[in-house]
Amino acid sequence: AHIVVLPGDGIGPEVASAGVAVLRAVAERFGHAFTFTEHAIGGDAIDRFGDPLPPQTRDALLACDAILLGAVGGPKWSDPAAKVRPEQGLLAMRKLLGVFANVRPLKLHPRTAALSPLKPDRTAGVDLVFIRELTGGIYFGAKTRSETDATDECRYSVEEVERVVRHAFELARTRRRKVTSVDKANVLETSRLWRSVATRVAADYPDVALEHQLVDSMAMHLLTHPADYDVIVTENMFGDILTDEASVLAGSLGLSPSASIGGPGAGVYEPIHGSAPDIAGQSIANPLGTILSAAMLLRHSLGLADEAATVEAAVDHVLEHATLTRDLGGTATTHAVTRAVLDAIQ
Amino acid sequence: AHIVVLPGDGIGPEVASAGVAVLRAVAERFGHAFTFTEHAIGGDAIDRFGDPLPPQTRDALLACDAILLGAVGGPKWSDPAAKVRPEQGLLAMRKLLGVFANVRPLKLHPRTAALSPLKPDRTAGVDLVFIRELTGGIYFGAKTRSETDATDECRYSVEEVERVVRHAFELARTRRRKVTSVDKANVLETSRLWRSVATRVAADYPDVALEHQLVDSMAMHLLTHPADYDVIVTENMFGDILTDEASVLAGSLGLSPSASIGGPGAGVYEPIHGSAPDIAGQSIANPLGTILSAAMLLRHSLGLADEAATVEAAVDHVLEHATLTRDLGGTATTHAVTRAVLDAIQ
Ligand SMILES: CC(C)[C@H](C(=O)O)[C@@H](O)C(=O)O
Ligand SMILES: CC(C)[C@H](C(=O)O)[C@@H](O)C(=O)O
Numbered sequence: 001a002h003i004v005v006l007p008g009d010g011i012g013p014e015v016a017s018a019g020v021a022v023l024r025a026v027a028e029r030f031g032h033a034f035t036f037t038e039h040a041i042g043g044d045a046i047d048r049f050g051d052p053l054p055p056q057t058r059d060a061l062l063a064c065d066a067i068l069l070g071a072v073g074g075p076k077w078s079d080p081a082a083k084v085r086p087e088q089g090l091l092a093m094r095k096l097l098g099v100f101a102n103v104r105p106l107k108l109h110p111r112t113a114a115l116s117p118l119k120p121d122r123t124a125g126v127d128l129v130f131i132r133e134l135t136g137g138i139y140f141g142a143k144t145r146s147e148t149d150a151t152d153e154c155r156y157s158v159e160e161v162e163r164v165v166r167h168a169f170e171l172a173r174t175r176r177r178k179v180t181s182v183d184k185a186n187v188l189e190t191s192r193l194w195r196s197v198a199t200r201v202a203a204d205y206p207d208v209a210l211e212h213q214l215v216d217s218m219a220m221h222l223l224t225h226p227a228d229y230d231v232i233v234t235e236n237m238f239g240d241i242l243t244d245e246a247s248v249l250a251g252s253l254g255l256s257p258s259a260s261i262g263g264p265g266a267g268v269y270e271p272i273h274g275s276a277p278d279i280a281g282q283s284i285a286n287p288l289g290t291i292l293s294a295a296m297l298l299r300h301s302l303g304l305a306d307e308a309a310t311v312e313a314a315v316d317h318v319l320e321h322a323t324l325t326r327d328l329g330g331t332a333t334t335h336a337v338t339r340a341v342l343d344a345i346q
Numbered sequence: 347a348h349i350v351v352l353p354g355d356g357i358g359p360e361v362a363s364a365g366v367a368v369l370r371a372v373a374e375r376f377g378h379a380f381t382f383t384e385h386a387i388g389g390d391a392i393d394r395f396g397d398p399l400p401p402q403t404r405d406a407l408l409a410c411d412a413i414l415l416g417a418v419g420g421p422k423w424s425d426p427a428a429k430v431r432p433e434q435g436l437l438a439m440r441k442l443l444g445v446f447a448n449v450r451p452l453k454l455h456p457r458t459a460a461l462s463p464l465k466p467d468r469t470a471g472v473d474l475v476f477i478r479e480l481t482g483g484i485y486f487g488a489k490t491r492s493e494t495d496a497t498d499e500c501r502y503s504v505e506e507v508e509r510v511v512r513h514a515f516e517l518a519r520t521r522r523r524k525v526t527s528v529d530k531a532n533v534l535e536t537s538r539l540w541r542s543v544a545t546r547v548a549a550d551y552p553d554v555a556l557e558h559q560l561v562d563s564m565a566m567h568l569l570t571h572p573a574d575y576d577v578i579v580t581e582n583m584f585g586d587i588l589t590d591e592a593s594v595l596a597g598s599l600g601l602s603p604s605a606s607i608g609g610p611g612a613g614v615y616e617p618i619h620g621s622a623p624d625i626a627g628q629s630i631a632n633p634l635g636t637i638l639s640a641a642m643l644l645r646h647s648l649g650l651a652d653e654a655a656t657v658e659a660a661v662d663h664v665l666e667h668a669t670l671t672r673d674l675g676g677t678a679t680t681h682a683v684t685r686a687v688l689d690a691i692q
Contacts, residue, residue: 078532081542087532117569122463138484138500143535148504150539154484155497184583186424186433189489193496196427219591220599223463223569237530241587245565253566 001302002035004064004266006057009043009077009086010275011285012070018287018338019068019269019294022314025345026298026307037064041093042072042086042275052089053096061097062265066301068294069270074277094134098263100160101167102132103296104243104272105257108250109319112328115251118223123249125227129175130246131168132239134260136160137190139236156190156235161197167262168233169205175230177208182218182234182242194235215242222246247272254286254327257293259300267301269293283333286325288315291341314344347648348381350410350612352403355389355423355432356621357631358416364633364684365414365640368660371691372644372653383410387439388418388432388621398435404442412647413443413614414640417621440480444609446506447513448478449642450589450618451603454596455665458674461597464569469595471573475521476592477514478585480606482506483536485582502536502581507543513608514579515551521576523554528564528580528588540581561588568592593618600632600673603639605646613647615639629679632671634661637687660690 005020007013020036027034039057046052052072061067073086107127108116116123133156141153165181172179181198183191195212202210213221215238221228222242226249234242247256253273261267271289279285292315299308322340324330332340351366353359366382373380385403392398398418407413419432453473454462462469479502487499511527518525527544529537541558548556559567561584567574568588572595580588593602599619607613617635625631638661645654668686670676678686 073532081538085532091533117464117468119463119465139533141497145535145539149501150535151487151499151501152534152536153497153499155495157495159494184586186419186431187437187485188498189491189496190498192427193491216586216590219565219587220594223591223594237583238587240530240562241565241584244562245569245591248566248569 001032001065002037003297004060004067005036005038006041006067006069007038007044008041008070008072008275009074010071010277010280012072012275014280014283014285014334015271015287015290016068016070018334019290021338022291022294022311022341022345023068025342026311029310029345030304030307032304041069041089043074043077045089046077046084046086050084052084052086053092058096061093064266066266066297067268068290068297069268070290071271071273071275074275076277091139093268094260095140097265097268098135099260099268100133100135101164101260101262102134102239103259103261104130104132104247106130106246106250109255109316111319112251112255115329116249118249122223122226126249128226128229128246129171129231130239130243131164131171131231131233132243133160133164133235137236154188154190154237156193158193158197161194162201163262165198165201165233168231169201169208172208172231173205178230179208179210180213180229180232181210182213182215182232182238184215185212186214190235218242219245222249243272252286252327253289254325255288255292257289257296259293259296261300267297269297283335284326285334286327287334287338288318291315291338310345314341317344347378347411348383349643350406350413351382351384352387352413352415353384353390354387354416354418354621355420356417356623356626358418358621360626360629360631360680361617361633361636362414362416364680365636367684368637368640368657368687368691369414371688372657375691376650376653378650387415387435389420389423391435392423392430392432396430398430398432399438407439407443408611410612412612412643414636414643415614415616416636417617417619420621420623422623437485439614440606441486443611443614444481445606445614446479446481447510447606447608448480448585449605449607450476450478450593452476452592452596455601455662457665458597458601461675462595464595468569468572472595474572474575474592475517475577476585476589477510477517477577477579478589479506479510479581483582500534500536500583502539504539504543507540508547509608511544511547511579514577515547515554518554518577519551524576525554525556526559526575526578527556528559528561528578528584530561531558532560536581544579564588565591568595589618598632598673599635600671601634601638603635603642605639605642607646613643615643629681630672631680632673633680633684634664637661637684656691660687663690
């Protein structure tokens with residue numbers, strides 16, 4: 001299998017190399033042949049090629065089996081008036097690959113639950129997965145700007161909604177058989193379309209329960225009874241906000257993986273944390289979010305479920321027995337935590 | 347002063363009448379003449395007049411000094427395919443009155459902080475005010491729907507942004523002199539407009555600090571360090587989500603008031619909780635959110651600051667000494683809690 005590695009900006013290169021080390025260890029232990037090539041994206045690509053998603057990166061993305069991404073962006077490139085911004089590389093990549101389903105599992109490990117801002121009685125039993133629509137909506141709609149006005153159009157087609165909602169129902173079948181579809185159907189036309197498609201698709205899954213939730217009340221319920229949810233599916237902008245809100249429940253952003261999948265080609269796997277430029281280059285970044293993203297890569301893009309489970313078990317072992325990085329209250333370096341995972345894999 | 351009362355749906359009539367009782371007590375104690383007239387809005391207005399904001403209500407809204415609203419909506423009218431929906435009454439009222447600034451203070455009382463899903467070390471010292479833009483953005487933009495597609499347009503003009511941002515800066519001057527402006531400037535054109543206007547307006551307030559925050563990271567920071575914020579200003583849709591998320595910090599939705607102001611005429615004052623049809627008619631609804639909204643009405647629309655402070659002190663007294671409603675862990679009825687506030691006012 002051929003894997004493209006996009007180290008990106010800030011701590012991106014450090015965590016991406018931890019992910020690669022783990023994938024190499026898996027290849028060795030299970031006798032697979034993985035090849036890796038690194039390509040530029042984001043601020044790094046702007047600096048080197050003047051383009052946040054240069055042609056050689058595009059070509060590589062379209063020709064590989066899976067993509068492991070570190071992180072993108074940073075204050076160096078974040079002037080909103082700048083002509084090219086690192087985030088454009090991310091958005092262009094999502095569109096290019098057609099990865100319409102951004103999957104973010106959220107599960108609490110006892111050791112990190114203690115770091116959650118929520119009281120333990122609220123986070124007990126939380127085990128949910130967000131499916132965020134990733135290639136449509138207001139992110140990709142027409143935009144205008146004049147001296148006096150600006151506009152952004154949010155557009156959804158039946159087809160765009162249907163495929164991501166189906167994805168959620170399929171996933172729910174492998175879990176607790178409950179889908180919560182989040183919209184703002186009391187105000188938005190796109191949300192009324194969303195709700196009607198979700199309701200129609202649900203008829204094909206009589207074994208899965210569907211509930212509709214308004215985005216504002218979802219923002220509350222995520223905090224008041226997060227354990228009630230199984231699979232939550234929503235549109236791009238709402239998903240951006242709600243997945244970040246939910247990630248706080250876990251106690252550390254450093255632990256949460258994500259997968260962007262559903263396109264005809266490769267999927268993109270990345271930790272949900274950002275590029276954290278303030279701690280870049282110090283080897284204190286938490287590699288576990290990227291390592292768990294590598295596990296999702298094994299499962300979803302390479303079909304290697306046992307290998308994925310081995311990585312996840314190794315991370316569980318490390319969370320229980322090893323010294324962790326600073327964000328988890330420890331003193332270990334990125335390398336030491338990665339080493340501990342590698343040891344647990346062999 | 348003439349006050350229009352809009353009882354609305356569900357528990358709306360119960361809490362609205364608590365608010366009116368408190369305003370009457372204030373009028374008596376301070377020697378003011380307040381008159382009250384009730385009008386229909388929302389589901390109640392649909393049932394009686396086939397219109398969620400009937401002409402007689404519109405006329406009354408335009409001719410009064412202030413508006414006290416209970417709550418609007420309920421499952422009875424919530425079929426998204428229905429031609430008229432209760433929420434349309436709310437949205438039409440906001441536009442009619444031009445109340446572009448929705449103000450939601452968030453402060454924790456020790457007795458309710460215990461009910462917050464957040465750990466006490468996170469909520470300690472929280473004292474913030476949200477200013478949500480209320481008459482623009484994707485709520486009021488052009489909408490289309492076909493068999494295959496739907497669209498919603500988000501539009502902001504410089505003028506719409508400027509007036510609400512100024513409102514936030516003016517308020518910050520009376521507080522801790524910090525404004526956090528929330529947008530998604532790395533993706534949306536309307537957000538880049540928003541950010542540039544906020545930056546320009548800030549130059550007129552050299553004594554107030556401005557920070558920009560992306561909406562997704564705001565959704566996290568509200569939970570990880572809510573005490574860092576003073577005045578938070580944002581656009582309509584983001585404000586809908588973030589204010590509901592923030593309201594959970596308080597432990598009970600039943601306590602939080604809101605004001606919708608800034609128009610040429612009357613302001614609208616309402617509790618942030620919904621119509622809670624499941625507990626309607628049982629006299630167990632918490633009236634304190636509406637009573638604190640009545641205090642905001644006294645201060646903002648009638649210029650009666652001492653009277654407002656008297657109501658707020660009475661609520662503080664009740665929170666410390668009286669039996670509370672079920673949502674706050676007590677057993678008192680709506681009437682008993684209202685009575686306790688009235689006693690504390692006299
Ligand atoms: C960087 C930004 C464009 C991106 C988004 O909003 O999608 C990020 O917040 C994310 O969630 O992946
Ligand atoms: C009922 C709905 C239209 C309304 C809104 O979204 O503005 C409500 O959620 C609110 O926050 O006042």
